[in-house]
Amino acid sequence: xxxxxxxxxxxxxxxxxxxxxxxxxxxxxxxxxxxxxxxxxxxxxxxxxxxxxxxxxxxxxxxxxxxxxxxxxxxxxxxxxxxxxxxxxxxxxxxxxxxxxxxxxxxxxxxxxxxxxxxxxxxxxxxxxxxxxxxxxxxxxxxxxxxxxxxxxxxxxxxxxxxxxxxxxxxxxxxxxxxxxxxxxxxxxxxxxxxxxxxxxxxxxxxxxxxxxxxxxxxxxxxxxxxxxxxxxxxxxxxxxxxxxxxxxxxxxxxxxxx
Amino acid sequence: xxxxxxxxxxxxxxxxxxxxxxxxxxxxxxxxxxxxxxxxxxxxxxxxxxxxxxxxxxxxxxxxxxxxxxxxxxxxxxxxxxxxxxxx
Numbered sequence: 001x002x003x004x005x006x007x008x009x010x011x012x013x014x015x016x017x018x019x020x021x022x023x024x025x026x027x028x029x030x031x032x033x034x035x036x037x038x039x040x041x042x043x044x045x046x047x048x049x050x051x052x053x054x055x056x057x058x059x060x061x062x063x064x065x066x067x068x069x070x071x072x073x074x075x076x077x078x079x080x081x082x083x084x085x086x087x088x089x090x091x092x093x094x095x096x097x098x099x100x101x102x103x104x105x106x107x108x109x110x111x112x113x114x115x116x117x118x119x120x121x122x123x124x125x126x127x128x129x130x131x132x133x134x135x136x137x138x139x140x141x142x143x144x145x146x147x148x149x150x151x152x153x154x155x156x157x158x159x160x161x162x163x164x165x166x167x168x169x170x171x172x173x174x175x176x177x178x179x180x181x182x183x184x185x186x187x188x189x190x191x192x193x194x195x196x197x198x199x200x201x202x203x204x205x206x207x208x209x210x211x212x213x214x215x216x217x218x219x220x221x222x223x224x225x226x227x228x229x230x231x232x233x234x235x236x237x238x239x240x241x242x243x244x245x246x247x248x249x250x251x252x253x254x255x256x257x258x259x
Numbered sequence: 260x261x262x263x264x265x266x267x268x269x270x271x272x273x274x275x276x277x278x279x280x281x282x283x284x285x286x287x288x289x290x291x292x293x294x295x296x297x298x299x300x301x302x303x304x305x306x307x308x309x310x311x312x313x314x315x316x317x318x319x320x321x322x323x324x325x326x327x328x329x330x331x332x333x334x335x336x337x338x339x340x341x342x343x344x345x346x347x
Contacts, residue, residue, distance in 0.1 A: 001298050011291060018284050025277035096288075099281035103329045106278065124325050128285075130318035131292050134302040134311070152314070153303030 003139045005077050005086075012092040013079075019095040026102060030206040031177050034213055039094040040082070042169050042217050046161075046224065047085040056144045056158070058086060093165070100124045101170045105178075114179070118170035122163040129162050130154075148232065149239045156239070157232035164227050168220045176201065176213040186219055272340050279333045282326050289323055 023032040051057055058078065078086035104121040136142050137153035148155035175181055180201035182190065190198040194212060201209050296302075296311035305311055 001300070003295060003299050007295075011288070015284060015288055019281060022277040022281045022284070026274045026281065096285070099278070099285055102278050103282060103325060107325065107329055107332065120325075124322050127319050127322035128289065131289070131296065131315040131322075134314070135292060135295050135299060138300040138302055150303075152305070 005141045009088045012088040016091040016095045034210045040090045043090045043093045044082045048083045051084045055146045058142045097166050114171040114174045118167045121170050122166040125166050126159050126162050148236045160231045161228050172216050282329050
């Protein structure tokens with residue numbers, strides 16, 4: 001039975017509102033808002049970059065949307081977009097990563113390293129994604145077009161990316177918004193940008209903390225891409241180097257225009 | 260028991276209950292996807308939807324195991340808080 005993309009969208013929007021409500025009770029209104037806007041920025045930028053680089057695309061965008069064997073013209077397949085990525089995908093990441101991070105902080109312990117807790121949450125998230133992504137592939141919600149080691153129609157690089165997404169985001173959120181502390185290697189640049197000491201954020205207003213958090217996300221973006229590329233390339237070269245089962249529709253046109 | 264201590268305990272209980280509900284929602288989401296895996300086409304390299312379900316339970320084992328452990332730990336914490344309230 002074919003499950004249409006709107007089925008996933010309805011589920012994701014519904015659970016998004018439920019998680020947002022509970023997140024506000026657990027973390028407070030401000031911290032949950034920072035997490036939400038941070039995750040939309042973080043996943044929005046990374047997902048769009050990956051789509052434009054040819055890693056994967058969202059079927060419906062490519063004009064392939066079909067229902068009952070007929071092409072549905074004028075229907076984008078997804079309710080709302082953040083450039084080339086459905087908004088539901090960004091919100092879906094939020095609704096999974098917020099509880100995963102809170103659970104890992106509780107189970108691993110507040111005194112442990114932020115990186116260990118973020119890694120624990122990342123493993124939890126990847127584990128769930130390993131069920132979600134094969135469903136999406138057979139229902140043509142999205143698809144992978146890059147070379148790599150494929151497991152049930154999904155590249156291993158995707159799971160590596162999911163892990164690092166929450167690994168960096170979770171560690172940055174906990175250090176900045178929950179612990180209200182800084183990173184030594186970033187403090188010099190932040191001091192120049194924000195004109196104050198960012199090693200201790202306690203007593204600082206929430207809006208200011210949010211700006212520092214978004215700045216740190218931007219600073220860690222290149223590190224995220226380097227880590228993903230290194231690990232995914234190592235896996236692809238050592239295990240398998242297969243081309244994706246589909247041609248990338250959007251990126252090919254994009255690069256044709258450029259060339 | 261002073262008023263501040265009572266309020267702190269109330270805040271902690273509200274936060275723990277919210278986290279517990281989040282954990283239940285995650286489990287519900289997992290079950291919804293298991294149902295989806297059962298009613299949809301077989302995954303790539305699978306021959307039946309039943310295989311999808313078995314695969315889902317295997318790969319998502321860390322996810323639901325951690326969730327269940329969290330639920331048990333949090334329920335225990337909530338019970339301890341309630342017991343503490345009764346004593347005071």
